[in-house]
Amino acid sequence: MVQGTANWNTEITKEWLQSYVDDWVQFYKKETKEGKVASYIPVLKKADPNLLGITIIGKDGMNIQSGDVDTPFTIQSISKIFSFIVACMERGVSYVLDRVDVEPTGEAFNSIMHLEMRKLKKPFNPFINAGAITVTSLLNGKSSEEKLEPIFQLFTKILGYRPCINEDVYVSERETSVRNRAIGYYLIELGYLESALELTLDTYFKQCSIEVTTEDLAKLGLVLANDGIDPQTAEEIIPRNVVRLAKALMLTCGMYDASGKFAAYVGIPAKSGVSGGIIATAPPRVRKETLPFIEGCGIGVYGPALDDKGNSIAGIKLLKHIATKWDLSVF
Ligand SMILES: NC(=O)CC[C@H](N)C(=O)O
Structure with a gap:
């Protein structure tokens, strides 16, 4: 059973968030059965379709990892x-x-x-x-x-x-x-x-064919969420105007021909690849109540079983769930 909506108004601890994310990953893992790994690049067929993993990294360094996060995969699109x-x-x-x-x-x-x-x-x-x-x-x-x-x-x-x-x-x-x-x-x-x-x-x-992990994607996503600035060093790695364009493209074109639905139901700039990876970038939100990752976060997902549009079938559902529970949408 997926845990219900929490009242995030109490102090947010890593252990607490971790237990939620573990629960959600376990719940959505069974959705991998509904998808198929990409086969038009022959080597990609070797991926284990049952895998599902996620890493979420916040601007304050909070790092939540759950599921199959140790399997590297190619970055693809x-x-x-x-x-x-x-x-x-x-x-x-x-x-x-x-x-x-x-x-x-x-x-x-x-x-x-x-x-x-x-x-x-x-x-x-x-x-x-x-x-x-x-x-x-x-x-x-x-x-x-x-x-x-x-x-x-x-x-x-x-x-x-x-x-x-x-x-x-x-x-x-x-x-x-x-x-x-x-x-x-x-x-x-x-x-x-x-x-x-x-x-x-x-x-x-x-x-x-560059090989990455969900943690790598989360780190890259965090720099995009933070307008191109590395939160640890405060160095501007990517100019603001270029990041803005990249994120607009992610939101409108990042999930292939499912980009509209993803924007409507998940609402964060994201990009997927045929190996089953998804990078997502949640910018800071301005809300009175305390929500997890209020200052923005980067998210990396891996789930090689794809839906008919070519997006990680369980990965999308997991992201949708997290974005809804934590109110990550940019809209
Ligand atoms: N959607 C993808 O991830 C496609 C990338 C893949 N390398 C291709 O060009 O076909």
């Missing part, structure tokens, strides 16, 4: 937030937005349809594959290592360690991703790719 951020920092926001729009598509992330419609001025947003591949082509550098280095540096600064690329996933995607290649060819024809196709795709596959 969540990387699109950070390639977009780095491209904006390297090339300037207006340069990037001249080449990708900020409109949701209502289509699947790997849809080609809009590229074929000649009315299109530019890819709809940086979180669909067409937009993300375009953004990756804008990154400075002559090799995939050079292009990815600023992303790795950003991660290293926030996470306190340098994450690795999962070679098996990278090779598996590189060898099977005919659709991303097709998108790449369309982008060449339309004049959007600024670096060679092979280099761009190779960089894109590698960025998607």
